[in-house]
Amino acid sequence: MSGESQMAPSSASSSALRPDRARGLHDYLVAGIRDMILKGELEAGARLGEADLCGRFEVSRTPLREALKALSGEGLVLLQPNRGATVAPLDPVRLRDVFEAKGAIEHFIGLNAAVRASDAEIAGLQELHEALVAAEEAEAPQDYTELNEAYHLELARLAGNEELLKTYERLQHNILRARHRINDDPSRVRASLAEHERIMLALTARARLDLAERLVAHNEATAAAVLAKIAV
Amino acid sequence: MSGESQMAPSSASSSALRPDRARGLHDYLVAGIRDMILKGELEAGARLGEADLCGRFEVSRTPLREALKALSGEGLVLLQPNRGATVAPLDPVRLRDVFEAKGAIEHFIGLNAAVRASDAEIAGLQELHEALVAAEEAEAPQDYTELNEAYHLELARLAGNEELLKTYERLQHNILRARHRINDDPSRVRASLAEHERIMLALTARARLDLAERLVAHNEATAAAVLAKIAV
DNA sequence: AGCGTGATTTTTGCATGCAATCTGGAGGTC
């Protein structure tokens, strides 16, 4: 065993709206374990022993097991009957599939968000974009990452399809797992922001094909940057 | 309470490879409840009381609850904390989203299956297609439905992306729920088969754009037929 | 040393029991 901290979300962890224990352990556990996986505190392939996790979160095995089943459906946990749970592996092959799938959805998002988003929604997205630029200038990588996720998720929401939004979120989560390990380099961040600028222009102009194309290109550029660092 | 049969999968139900109870109750329950939902035996919105389901499957509440959490992740069951589980609603609005999402994936499938499928895989798909035609001529709607699902799922597999394949299957399931209630009319079935013919031609010719276009069109025609019957 | 083989320990799967919450209705008040 490693001599690491056994602490779970002691009190005020980073993510703001963490479900309260008292409101039900299921949501609390799902959010808590998901966070630990997304932040890389639990690495891909790591064993998720029930007794261990029960200790960290101070709950009994019943709600914990239910939470693991739920996370398995999100593709974050791998369940092997009679052999326990592990953090879902994230090899380059799967990551390539994840980026490719996300690309297909980005295409859809571009075609539809350009038509369906209201002016107010576009203004809201613009604010997110500006907050993202501010975070980069302030050199706050933690904020930058969270705002970047929020920006793309909001854009996905503007496409107006609940089903694809859920899938998009799942894929985004699995990418975030990889991204958290690789400290994006500054030059890629600046290039990314420039792409965001062009995305906002296409959206404001409500240019469907243009927006779709830019989103796909942005996804591919991100994929290339992430995969390059992964495949060391 | 209705005076209906309380029987669950007594012995030899229709679906061939049902997980064995002895191999673990989780898979058994997930497959069993999913089947009941997909076949319409449990209608949209129906309450899924734990005691009731425990009685039907002769299991205790612990594995049953775990199965419900898993099915919630598939979009088939709606879980409301402290208020129990219901079969996920399938209103026209959601169904429209499901078809639209599936359309986006069909586009991707067309672009990639045309390039990635091996000759042997195309031949295998051709066999499925011919079995489908045979089922239609034999007027075996049960077989037709199952083969049709298998055909499209196999085509999705040929696109070579595990992530989108899982999503595709989820969406297909939710459509099947609606389709099972509406007894496709024969003229639509024949039109559908004609579309399949053209799909096979495009795939054999490995014509990416053509295949994508035909798959999207097929999806939209199906959507129109299903939605027309739903919105009575 | 390498490799089965069997006992011990650990871990998972499932059932049960109690506490908390929700639901439905009777009775009271305005």
Next chain:
DNA sequence: GACCTCCAGATTGCATGCAAAAATCACGCT
């Protein structure tokens, strides 16, 4: 009659306990 309030019954949430399965280890064998 409409609207609380409170009480039973039913249902869900969670913890615990036992049995089955895997993993670990010790031992003996070739």
